[in-house]
Amino acid sequence: MRILGLDYGDKTIGVAVSDAFGWTAQGIETIRRKKPEDDMNRLGELVRAYEVTEIVVGLPKNMDGTVGPRGEICLAFADTLKETLHLPVHLWDERLTTVSAERTLLEADVSRKKRKQVIDKMAAVFILQGFLDYKSKR
Template sequence: MRIMGLDIGDKTIGVALSDEMLWTAQGLETIHRKKLADDLRRLQEIKEQYEVERIVAGLPKNMNGTLGPRAELVQELGTTIANELGIPVIYWDERLSTVAAERTLLAADVSRKKRKQVIDKMAAVIILQGYLDTQQAK
Protein backbone atom coordinates (compact mmCIF):
# COMPACT_ATOMS: atom_id res chain seq x y z
CA MET A 1 0.00 0.00 0.00
CA ARG A 2 1.11 3.51 -0.79
CA ILE A 3 -0.27 6.97 -0.21
CA MET A 4 -0.21 9.66 -2.89
CA GLY A 5 0.39 13.29 -1.93
CA LEU A 6 -0.94 16.11 -4.09
CA ASP A 7 -0.17 19.82 -4.26
CA ILE A 8 -3.07 21.04 -6.39
CA GLY A 9 -2.67 24.28 -8.29
CA ASP A 10 -4.45 25.97 -11.18
CA LYS A 11 -1.75 25.06 -13.71
CA THR A 12 -0.01 22.07 -12.13
CA ILE A 13 -0.47 19.20 -9.69
CA GLY A 14 2.62 18.17 -7.76
CA VAL A 15 2.61 14.43 -7.05
CA ALA A 16 4.49 12.54 -4.34
CA LEU A 17 4.30 8.91 -3.22
CA SER A 18 5.01 7.21 0.07
CA ASP A 19 7.22 4.17 0.29
CA GLU A 20 5.42 0.89 1.00
CA MET A 21 6.24 1.12 4.71
CA LEU A 22 4.57 4.58 4.85
CA TRP A 23 7.67 6.19 6.34
CA THR A 24 8.94 8.51 3.63
CA ALA A 25 7.59 10.61 0.79
CA GLN A 26 9.33 10.94 -2.57
CA GLY A 27 8.51 13.29 -5.40
CA LEU A 28 7.12 11.56 -8.46
CA GLU A 29 6.14 14.18 -11.04
CA THR A 30 4.41 17.42 -11.82
CA ILE A 31 1.26 17.11 -13.89
CA HIS A 32 0.80 20.10 -16.18
CA ARG A 33 -2.93 20.60 -16.17
CA LYS A 34 -4.87 20.80 -19.40
CA LYS A 35 -8.28 19.16 -19.10
CA LEU A 36 -9.83 17.64 -15.99
CA ALA A 37 -10.31 14.31 -17.80
CA ASP A 38 -6.57 14.20 -18.62
CA ASP A 39 -5.63 15.02 -15.00
CA LEU A 40 -7.92 12.29 -13.68
CA ARG A 41 -6.61 9.77 -16.22
CA ARG A 42 -3.02 10.41 -15.14
CA LEU A 43 -3.90 10.16 -11.44
CA GLN A 44 -5.72 6.88 -12.15
CA GLU A 45 -2.62 5.53 -13.93
CA ILE A 46 -0.44 6.45 -10.94
CA LYS A 47 -2.96 4.90 -8.54
CA GLU A 48 -2.93 1.61 -10.43
CA GLN A 49 0.82 1.50 -11.12
CA TYR A 50 1.81 2.13 -7.48
CA GLU A 51 -1.20 0.51 -5.77
CA VAL A 52 -2.23 3.74 -4.06
CA GLU A 53 -4.98 3.31 -1.47
CA ARG A 54 -5.31 6.86 -0.19
CA ILE A 55 -4.56 10.43 -1.26
CA VAL A 56 -3.42 13.32 0.91
CA ALA A 57 -4.18 16.65 -0.77
CA GLY A 58 -2.76 19.90 0.49
CA LEU A 59 -5.48 22.27 1.70
CA PRO A 60 -4.45 25.91 1.31
CA LYS A 61 -5.87 27.46 4.46
CA ASN A 62 -5.60 31.15 5.19
CA MET A 63 -3.00 32.09 7.79
CA ASN A 64 -5.79 32.48 10.39
CA GLY A 65 -6.92 28.88 9.74
CA THR A 66 -10.04 29.70 7.75
CA LEU A 67 -10.85 28.28 4.33
CA GLY A 68 -10.94 30.67 1.40
CA PRO A 69 -11.98 30.29 -2.23
CA ARG A 70 -8.77 28.44 -3.18
CA ALA A 71 -9.33 25.82 -0.46
CA GLU A 72 -12.91 25.34 -1.63
CA LEU A 73 -11.68 24.68 -5.18
CA VAL A 74 -9.20 22.11 -3.87
CA GLN A 75 -11.97 20.39 -1.90
CA GLU A 76 -14.21 20.29 -4.98
CA LEU A 77 -11.44 18.73 -7.06
CA GLY A 78 -10.60 16.37 -4.19
CA THR A 79 -14.20 15.14 -4.13
CA THR A 80 -14.07 14.56 -7.88
CA ILE A 81 -10.76 12.69 -7.57
CA ALA A 82 -12.12 10.52 -4.73
CA ASN A 83 -15.22 9.65 -6.74
CA GLU A 84 -13.33 8.93 -9.96
CA LEU A 85 -10.48 6.94 -8.41
CA GLY A 86 -12.59 5.23 -5.76
CA ILE A 87 -10.21 5.95 -2.88
CA PRO A 88 -10.41 8.42 0.01
CA VAL A 89 -8.89 11.90 -0.19
CA ILE A 90 -7.65 13.36 3.09
CA TYR A 91 -6.94 17.08 3.34
CA TRP A 92 -3.76 18.29 5.00
CA ASP A 93 -3.00 21.87 6.02
CA GLU A 94 -0.47 23.04 3.48
CA ARG A 95 0.16 26.53 4.78
CA LEU A 96 3.71 27.49 3.87
CA SER A 97 4.49 24.17 2.16
CA THR A 98 5.55 25.94 -1.03
CA VAL A 99 7.69 28.34 1.03
CA ALA A 100 9.33 25.36 2.77
CA ALA A 101 9.90 23.68 -0.59
CA GLU A 102 11.46 26.85 -1.98
CA ARG A 103 13.79 27.15 1.03
CA THR A 104 14.83 23.51 0.73
CA LEU A 105 15.64 23.93 -2.95
CA LEU A 106 17.52 27.18 -2.29
CA ALA A 107 19.55 25.48 0.46
CA ALA A 108 20.42 22.74 -2.05
CA ASP A 109 21.60 25.47 -4.46
CA VAL A 110 19.09 24.45 -7.14
CA SER A 111 18.97 26.91 -10.02
CA ARG A 112 15.94 29.17 -10.49
CA LYS A 113 14.94 27.38 -13.70
CA LYS A 114 15.17 23.94 -12.07
CA ARG A 115 13.29 25.17 -8.94
CA LYS A 116 10.39 26.27 -11.12
CA GLN A 117 10.23 22.79 -12.64
CA VAL A 118 10.20 20.89 -9.32
CA ILE A 119 8.61 23.23 -6.75
CA ASP A 120 5.11 21.70 -6.95
CA LYS A 121 6.46 18.16 -6.69
CA MET A 122 8.58 19.21 -3.70
CA ALA A 123 5.56 20.86 -2.03
CA ALA A 124 3.66 17.56 -2.49
CA VAL A 125 6.54 15.77 -0.74
CA ILE A 126 6.36 18.19 2.20
CA ILE A 127 2.57 17.78 2.46
CA LEU A 128 2.74 13.99 2.34
CA GLN A 129 5.72 13.74 4.70
CA GLY A 130 3.91 15.90 7.27
CA TYR A 131 0.95 13.54 7.13
CA LEU A 132 3.16 10.42 7.35
CA ASP A 133 5.06 11.83 10.34
CA THR A 134 1.85 12.38 12.30
CA GLN A 135 0.69 8.84 11.51
CA GLN A 136 3.98 7.40 12.80
CA ALA A 137 3.58 9.36 16.05
CA LYS A 138 0.26 7.67 16.81
Protein backbone atom coordinates in the same frame (compact mmCIF):
# COMPACT_ATOMS: atom_id res chain seq x y z
CA MET B 1 -0.02 0.04 0.52
CA ARG B 2 1.20 3.41 -0.68
CA ILE B 3 -0.19 6.90 -0.20
CA LEU B 4 -0.25 9.52 -2.94
CA GLY B 5 0.37 13.16 -1.99
CA LEU B 6 -0.88 15.98 -4.21
CA ASP B 7 -0.17 19.70 -4.37
CA TYR B 8 -3.08 20.93 -6.51
CA GLY B 9 -2.48 24.21 -8.32
CA ASP B 10 -4.00 26.24 -11.13
CA LYS B 11 -1.48 25.07 -13.74
CA THR B 12 0.14 21.99 -12.23
CA ILE B 13 -0.34 19.13 -9.80
CA GLY B 14 2.74 18.17 -7.81
CA VAL B 15 2.77 14.43 -7.08
CA ALA B 16 4.58 12.44 -4.40
CA VAL B 17 4.21 8.84 -3.26
CA SER B 18 5.09 7.09 -0.02
CA ASP B 19 7.32 4.08 0.28
CA ALA B 20 5.56 0.74 0.87
CA PHE B 21 5.87 1.13 4.66
CA GLY B 22 4.37 4.63 4.73
CA TRP B 23 7.51 6.15 6.27
CA THR B 24 8.92 8.44 3.59
CA ALA B 25 7.62 10.54 0.70
CA GLN B 26 9.31 10.79 -2.69
CA GLY B 27 8.42 13.24 -5.44
CA ILE B 28 7.51 11.49 -8.67
CA GLU B 29 6.28 14.11 -11.13
CA THR B 30 4.58 17.38 -11.86
CA ILE B 31 1.47 17.06 -13.99
CA ARG B 32 0.86 19.99 -16.35
CA ARG B 33 -2.87 20.52 -16.07
CA LYS B 34 -4.89 20.39 -19.26
CA LYS B 35 -8.46 19.15 -19.07
CA PRO B 36 -9.88 17.76 -15.79
CA GLU B 37 -10.46 14.38 -17.47
CA ASP B 38 -6.81 14.20 -18.54
CA ASP B 39 -5.69 15.08 -15.02
CA MET B 40 -7.89 12.34 -13.52
CA ASN B 41 -6.71 9.80 -16.12
CA ARG B 42 -3.06 10.50 -15.28
CA LEU B 43 -3.73 10.30 -11.54
CA GLY B 44 -5.58 7.01 -12.10
CA GLU B 45 -2.56 5.66 -13.96
CA LEU B 46 -0.30 6.63 -11.05
CA VAL B 47 -2.69 5.09 -8.51
CA ARG B 48 -2.55 1.79 -10.39
CA ALA B 49 1.19 1.89 -11.10
CA TYR B 50 2.12 2.56 -7.45
CA GLU B 51 -0.72 0.49 -5.92
CA VAL B 52 -2.00 3.51 -4.01
CA THR B 53 -4.61 2.92 -1.29
CA GLU B 54 -5.08 6.50 -0.02
CA ILE B 55 -4.61 10.03 -1.30
CA VAL B 56 -3.61 13.20 0.56
CA VAL B 57 -4.43 16.59 -0.98
CA GLY B 58 -2.86 19.76 0.32
CA LEU B 59 -5.49 22.18 1.61
CA PRO B 60 -4.34 25.79 1.40
CA LYS B 61 -5.63 27.66 4.41
CA ASN B 62 -5.29 31.29 5.32
CA MET B 63 -2.85 32.04 8.12
CA ASP B 64 -5.80 32.40 10.53
CA GLY B 65 -6.88 28.82 9.71
CA THR B 66 -9.88 29.70 7.55
CA VAL B 67 -10.44 28.22 4.10
CA GLY B 68 -10.49 30.77 1.28
CA PRO B 69 -11.34 30.53 -2.42
CA ARG B 70 -8.24 28.50 -3.30
CA GLY B 71 -9.07 26.07 -0.48
CA GLU B 72 -12.62 25.68 -1.79
CA ILE B 73 -11.19 24.68 -5.18
CA CYS B 74 -9.03 22.03 -3.48
CA LEU B 75 -12.03 20.72 -1.53
CA ALA B 76 -13.95 20.29 -4.80
CA PHE B 77 -10.92 18.56 -6.35
CA ALA B 78 -10.74 16.16 -3.37
CA ASP B 79 -14.43 15.30 -3.84
CA THR B 80 -13.84 14.62 -7.53
CA LEU B 81 -10.89 12.36 -6.65
CA LYS B 82 -13.07 10.34 -4.23
CA GLU B 83 -15.82 9.94 -6.81
CA THR B 84 -13.50 9.11 -9.69
CA LEU B 85 -10.81 6.94 -8.08
CA HIS B 86 -12.91 5.41 -5.27
CA LEU B 87 -10.18 5.83 -2.66
CA PRO B 88 -10.09 7.58 0.72
CA VAL B 89 -8.94 11.18 0.27
CA HIS B 90 -7.50 13.14 3.19
CA LEU B 91 -6.97 16.88 3.31
CA TRP B 92 -3.77 18.19 4.86
CA ASP B 93 -3.04 21.76 5.90
CA GLU B 94 -0.43 22.91 3.42
CA ARG B 95 0.31 26.36 4.81
CA LEU B 96 3.88 27.31 4.01
CA THR B 97 4.74 24.04 2.21
CA THR B 98 5.66 25.85 -1.00
CA VAL B 99 7.71 28.33 1.03
CA SER B 100 9.50 25.43 2.76
CA ALA B 101 10.11 23.69 -0.55
CA GLU B 102 11.47 26.90 -2.08
CA ARG B 103 13.78 27.44 0.92
CA THR B 104 15.06 23.85 0.71
CA LEU B 105 15.80 24.22 -3.00
CA LEU B 106 17.54 27.56 -2.43
CA GLU B 107 19.71 26.04 0.30
CA ALA B 108 20.62 23.25 -2.12
CA ASP B 109 21.68 25.96 -4.61
CA VAL B 110 19.22 24.77 -7.27
CA SER B 111 18.97 27.18 -10.20
CA ARG B 112 15.84 29.31 -10.66
CA LYS B 113 14.90 27.42 -13.85
CA LYS B 114 15.25 24.03 -12.16
CA ARG B 115 13.36 25.23 -9.03
CA LYS B 116 10.42 26.23 -11.20
CA GLN B 117 10.35 22.71 -12.68
CA VAL B 118 10.35 20.87 -9.34
CA ILE B 119 8.73 23.21 -6.79
CA ASP B 120 5.25 21.67 -7.01
CA LYS B 121 6.60 18.12 -6.76
CA MET B 122 8.66 19.18 -3.75
CA ALA B 123 5.61 20.80 -2.12
CA ALA B 124 3.75 17.49 -2.61
CA VAL B 125 6.59 15.74 -0.78
CA PHE B 126 6.26 18.17 2.16
CA ILE B 127 2.47 17.66 2.25
CA LEU B 128 2.73 13.87 2.16
CA GLN B 129 5.63 13.69 4.64
CA GLY B 130 3.70 15.82 7.12
CA PHE B 131 0.74 13.46 6.82
CA LEU B 132 2.94 10.35 7.17
CA ASP B 133 4.66 11.77 10.26
CA TYR B 134 1.28 12.58 11.81
CA LYS B 135 -0.03 9.08 11.07
CA SER B 136 3.03 7.39 12.56
CA LYS B 137 2.54 9.23 15.87
CA ARG B 138 -1.07 8.11 16.23
